[in-house]
Amino acid sequence: MDKKRRKKKSLITQTYNTKKIDTLYTVSELITSSERCGIISKKHQFLPEYGIGNFQTHQFEGLSIIIFDVLFKQDLLIEGTLQDDFLEMSFLIEGEQIIKIEGVTDDLIYESQECYLLYLENIKGSISYHKRKRLKEIKIRMSMDFIKRHKLNDEYNIAEKYSLLKLQSHFLKPLCSKTQDILSEILTHKRKGLLKRLFLESKTLELIALKLETPPQNTKITSNLPTDNLVKKLYQVQHMISSDLSIQYSIHQLSREIGLNDFVLKKEFKILFRKTIFEFATELRMEKAKQLLLYSKKPIYEISELVGYKNSTHFTAAFKKIEGTTPKKYRSTLEN
The missing domain is CATH 2.60.120.10 (Jelly Rolls)
Known part of the structure; x- marks a missing residue:
């Protein structure tokens, strides 16, 4: 039963x-x-x-x-x-x-x-x-x-x-x-x-x-855990990450918080959301950073902290890798 x-x-x-x-x-x-x-x-x-x-x-x-x-x-x-x-x-x-x-x-x-x-x-x-x-x-x-x-x-x-x-x-x-x-x-x-x-x-x-919005297609949970319980745990992880982008959770911290082992969490998250936990978190951070660069006058070092980077150098490198330009140039382009 x-x-x-x-x-x-x-x-x-x-x-x-x-x-x-x-x-x-x-x-x-x-x-x-x-x-x-x-x-x-x-x-x-x-x-x-x-x-x-x-x-x-x-x-x-x-x-x-x-x-x-x-x-x-x-x-x-x-x-x-x-x-x-x-x-x-x-x-x-x-x-x-x-x-x-x-x-x-x-x-x-x-x-x-x-x-x-x-x-x-x-x-x-x-x-x-x-x-x-x-x-x-x-x-x-x-x-x-x-x-x-x-x-x-x-x-x-x-x-x-x-x-x-x-x-x-x-x-x-x-x-x-x-x-x-x-x-x-x-x-x-x-x-x-x-x-x-x-x-x-x-x-x-x-x-x-x-x-x-059109739900993801061909999403098939593969774990032996009850599907409804597992899906809720995966959405809980999604919410933990997105609710405070200044925190960079490790896979181990997330898995311990929701009661799943690291392997199951990484595998099933990617199946359900079509991206890894790292990709999901980075995408959110970059979107938040772009909003702050566009709509605020906050200095770049402060924006880097708000989106989970310990220093502006790491943030600038990550931003440039994804957006193809530095945060400073991105902001100046928008201002012009």
């Missing part, structure tokens, strides 16, 4: 004492509500007996964004039917959910660092949340009006391509580093009014654009 089936079986045995509810609004109370520039924002706090935390909603012109951050004290089961047609993106930063959908054979175990994009129509099912597990999730729903306004169906046939009944259980994907950066921006922004509205819509479109 594989890991997910064992996990599913153990979770199903807990359902006898699960609290069944219609929505999470049932176990929470509204603490703030505001409307400005057409955007309605609300914050609900969970009742103490059910959990510690809250969820926030932001709604405007066919777009609904829900942000959850809670540690549940009880097992909860939401059952119901969603009758409206809409496009949904979910990003599970932390937590675990068991999703049952009528018409889909297998229950879905939705875990930390996973996400999905789905077109849903007249869906009936349930979601289970488990106690002592923190839930940190961003869920975005887009109405048919939103889809039409941005021509998502005209250009990408999104209603058919991302239909739940077509994808069945194959829609859960790991969070990539670019997606995590955008989610971090959403979670930490402090904008209000029109700026908040413009920001949230632009970030939603950025996330959709990432999802619609």
Whole structure:
């Protein structure tokens, strides 16, 4: 019995004492509500007996964004039917959910660092949340009006391509580093009014654009490890590298951090991302360096430190090898 089936079986045995509810609004109370520039924002706090935390909603012109951050004290089961047609993106930063959908054979175990994009129509099912597990999730729903306004169906046939009944259980994907950066921006922004509205819509479109990009083809994991677990580990490495380019990780440091041996990490990373870890990190460093050379007045020695080089001599040599010119000449060419 594989890991997910064992996990599913153990979770199903807990359902006898699960609290069944219609929505999470049932176990929470509204603490703030505001409307400005057409955007309605609300914050609900969970009742103490059910959990510690809250969820926030932001709604405007066919777009609904829900942000959850809670540690549940009880097992909860939401059952119901969603009758409206809409496009949904979910990003599970932390937590675990068991999703049952009528018409889909297998229950879905939705875990930390996973996400999905789905077109849903007249869906009936349930979601289970488990106690002592923190839930940190961003869920975005887009109405048919939103889809039409941005021509998502005209250009990408999104209603058919991302239909739940077509994808069945194959829609859960790991969070990539670019997606995590955008989610971090959403979670930490402090904008209000029109700026908040413009920001949230632009970030939603950025996330959709990432999802619609053509995925790598002929990617075949060769390790004996469970594929879904391995892929998440490889995306974790990608995120570690890209989140702070001033740090130059060794292969050994990365492999120790995620629990893979050096050989498996190097081999499978190249298969999944079509480049070595060194090539991936160097590409990011050079792109960041070019941005700083173009849009900032920072001295070259400071830029070299920001992109992970101990001194400007090493940085200049690496930059010239890839770009064919030195950072100083690159900047002067742009200025002219």
